[in-house]
Amino acid sequence: MVGIAVLGAGRIGKIHAANVAANPSARLIAVADPYASAAQSLAGSLGADAMTDCEAAIDRNDVDAIIIGTPTDTHIQLMMRAVRQGKAVLCEKPIDLDILKSQAAVDEIEGLKGRVMLAFNRRFDTTFAAMKLAIDAGAIGDVRQVIITSRDPGLAPEEYIRHSGGIFRDMTIHDLDLGRWLLGEEPVELIAMGSRLVDAAMLSKYDDYDTAMVQMKTASGTQCHVNNCRHAVYGYDQRVEVFGSKGMLAQDNQRASSLRISNHEFTDAHGPLLNFFLERYQQAYKSELDAFIDALVKEKAMPVTPRDGLRALQLAEGAVESVRSGRAVPV
Amino acid sequence: MVGIAVLGAGRIGKIHAANVAANPSARLIAVADPYASAAQSLAGSLGADAMTDCEAAIDRNDVDAIIIGTPTDTHIQLMMRAVRQGKAVLCEKPIDLDILKSQAAVDEIEGLKGRVMLAFNRRFDTTFAAMKLAIDAGAIGDVRQVIITSRDPGLAPEEYIRHSGGIFRDMTIHDLDLGRWLLGEEPVELIAMGSRLVDAAMLSKYDDYDTAMVQMKTASGTQCHVNNCRHAVYGYDQRVEVFGSKGMLAQDNQRASSLRISNHEFTDAHGPLLNFFLERYQQAYKSELDAFIDALVKEKAMPVTPRDGLRALQLAEGAVESVRSGRAVPV
């Protein structure tokens, strides 16, 4: 039985805590959050201890592993405290918005042989996982192009945008990790474009963008395209297509129901998409947590490593640099 | 070069005449219709002779084959006149609304070894033909069930309904032929239901229905279901599904364009279906005519025989009888 403390009782902490509670090999020991009422509410509903001191939660003897769902600028400190005590960590991305700090942390974790998993949840989505399996099984031969569409249902509030690190580090980073994973080969070159089409006034304040395109290329010449927008009126648009020498894999958006209607205006119109990432990736979050526990219990390698997290951040940095310079950036 | 006269310059005659003109092995000699202006207009546009006397058109020396697109009650007389002269015939369905007269005509045609093809155009639709080929090639093993949906975009005018012979002889008959053809085995039992849901007042006058369901069974137990309605607000709905021991074949409705739209109300909504039979079966009418000419030129057996027409009419009669008696009817 793996004893677990969840740090951060916000949106993402709630998901992880519930998934821990439902995992038969794990026990939710504590939920820690400086906002005492948030910690108490979440811990109480799941029969765990509520704490306001995250570091104290890490230090508990009955805690074997921590899940970090706190603000980004606390990630490294909490993660390293746990690693130095030999405790396992599941850390939300990114490691840090500063790439040098991230690099140093990853180097230290690797030196200490720390058991740390980065939470790129999409890799655990049933459909994306099936896609990766099919690619690895040779179903479409050699991968040539990966096309990723990822659009949010609405622009995040200004307060969120301000601290997000920008669209490439906050949003595109998921797609860059997914693309790199599906390519099965390291990107070596990246070019990006950013635009302000949703709310130019607000995004200009932060030198940020709401609409973006990225292209990456690997050493062998395989290519990946990502397109993003912070606002799609028809919902949370998440699609991936992988084209190879022997075929193509694609997948569709997900809906709560497959109901479709035909009338005098249109035919076979479907209902709304699953609203946003919490709904769309509900199963992925659960499978991710289960994979983390499974790796701990069976002493297997972590399915997503800190270096994967660092690499994704480097690609996001490359995108920022490419938009700035108008050049293809080696990554 | 096969010399052809088209009898009847109405909606269906126009289609056949244009297809004859486009067939490199045929020559459109004449268009005959008692409505002189209709005959002239159609014949003129295609460089053929306009005639008002259908019988005279049959008798011409340069006419090798006739296409009958005149009102139903003239079919037998015109067809037999041509057959007795050794001329080939493509005749619109049904042979006649009276089954005894139809039977006598078919017997005589067979006795004379007349070259007559019944115009069940759907058999020549690319998708239905591909379906039949796949079945015959064993793609789904032994056929178990055929499900046919066939709905018109709007109720025909009362004048049409009055002379139609009723929904089963006029509309369902196409599906009964299609079902029989796809089953690949003769139906031996049929049950039907009829309702008046679109315009009860009008249809009651003619003891007719606007909404119907039919089930047929063959000696080996394979089954076929047909559902019809004279009015579907979303357009001309034409779908067939064939279920077998090793799989299932299905096909979708056809649209002018594959464009689909997602917005704040719905996702992936498609545009309208092809409007009605002339558009939906445009290719089928052309392939049907080409198959007729091809059979004549290569002296092959007719791809649809008068007996097929008679058989479809018998099934339609069975449906009428089943609705009347509330019994399964041997057919």
Add this chain to the structure above:
Amino acid sequence: MVGIAVLGAGRIGKIHAANVAANPSARLIAVADPYASAAQSLAGSLGADAMTDCEAAIDRNDVDAIIIGTPTDTHIQLMMRAVRQGKAVLCEKPIDLDILKSQAAVDEIEGLKGRVMLAFNRRFDTTFAAMKLAIDAGAIGDVRQVIITSRDPGLAPEEYIRHSGGIFRDMTIHDLDLGRWLLGEEPVELIAMGSRLVDAAMLSKYDDYDTAMVQMKTASGTQCHVNNCRHAVYGYDQRVEVFGSKGMLAQDNQRASSLRISNHEFTDAHGPLLNFFLERYQQAYKSELDAFIDALVKEKAMPVTPRDGLRALQLAEGAVESVRSGRAVPV
């Protein structure tokens, strides 16, 4: 907190017990099954008492409601014992294979104002429920035709078939209930066909069928078609289409993933369907249980009544009678 005993620790009992355990307003008190090890295994995993005497479980003071998942021929006895004690019941269908016994039980339950819900789980499926809501909201105007396809992935073992009551009482009954519910009006006439196409030798022994079609009609003339087969090589095929005066609602089969592949042989091929009813209706079973608990807690009317169960059985009996007599049967 509603105290619940689950009677029967088989396939269906396991589902209900887990759903009870996950419902915050209910407490799983006991699992009862004459097979002690089955009861112990299930009860143990969920922290409930294991019992071998179903009647004793009903009689417990801490049990407010029972869920009956025992063999069909025990349903009435257990249900009536609970009802007479004023306890609520969620009973798997059918009430009994004997319609007279079922009728007597339903009459007594209604006389006692017993709180009994029949487990027609499909009514709680997200898509079917959305369909019903859309119909009731007038999205497609007046319903004209309901088309239901329901095929099992494989023939049940002979031992199951022997005690099933036949395809109409065991399998079609779900579709008859669904059809009646979606029509929104009572069927008054029914005709059915049965065939033996999967395993004629075995089914003949029990005067049963493996392939069936049913048509029903209501007083106003709306129609419903059901087609069934005990074996579809491509999986558990569950589709419904509702056609109305202002449009059509349809829904697709469900799959574990939306992945599709295109290669040199075919394009956009999807993966397998959800395997069978436990997977396909997993959410429906949960929603059904939640609706039962909700009705108890809020003292609302039961969403599916014993009379619904009786009515479905009458329709199934009508199908048996129609196949026997070759007649439309008033129901």
Add this chain to the structure above:
Amino acid sequence: MVGIAVLGAGRIGKIHAANVAANPSARLIAVADPYASAAQSLAGSLGADAMTDCEAAIDRNDVDAIIIGTPTDTHIQLMMRAVRQGKAVLCEKPIDLDILKSQAAVDEIEGLKGRVMLAFNRRFDTTFAAMKLAIDAGAIGDVRQVIITSRDPGLAPEEYIRHSGGIFRDMTIHDLDLGRWLLGEEPVELIAMGSRLVDAAMLSKYDDYDTAMVQMKTASGTQCHVNNCRHAVYGYDQRVEVFGSKGMLAQDNQRASSLRISNHEFTDAHGPLLNFFLERYQQAYKSELDAFIDALVKEKAMPVTPRDGLRALQLAEGAVESVRSGRAVPV
């Protein structure tokens, strides 16, 4: 009646000649090709004069308009000869592989007010045209991103590649025109990537690529992505998606039939895509020719101008330059 000469009796000339013959406002006067037998065969089948001298065909008094389907390096000379005589021209793309020569030609045509249409056939495809109409009608609000996938079913022969001008000028150019047209605003910046994944040895010889990605941006920040490959094992893949502030438009590949099969391996697998551009854009070629004739007869502006052709070539040049320099290129 517009008298027309088709120059070039190859693959594309055959299509245009047949479409001219079918247009009621045009008359096919002559087919000219230095290969006498090709000219004779095509002209003979359509009742036109066969000529071997293209210039003589242009000069004929009964020729009002010419259609140029000859090798690219003859386009300008033939086009200018016709324009200087006041004759109309439908010219296959590109104007020339040399951008300076193209520019000079376009300038002269505009100075002479020549009636010249560039044959970007995809703009006349039913679905793309419906897409453009919907955009212009505001169906999806302001365009934000256009995503174009265009893959050939097989690598062209080396002889073709050698004279093609490279993937960007030969293949991508269609997508660049389509993207520019759908964006509804001039691209100002372009970045491209090229890879050799299909046949590196052969393409290296010509400093060419077989797999490419392009991104373009307009002054207002709207974006367009194009992905290309010379070889897709599953067929001719032609898809476009347009994402806007109020919705998204998409369209699917086209197939000869909508037949789909489900079996023990997969479900709802569709058949092959329409094989290649001649089949896929058959309707588009016809509509393009009809639009050309219509513009002549009604003295309307040409629907696609020489400047459109020059602009597409400039974008293709930009892609070549971007791949060479690794920079975003102003265009």
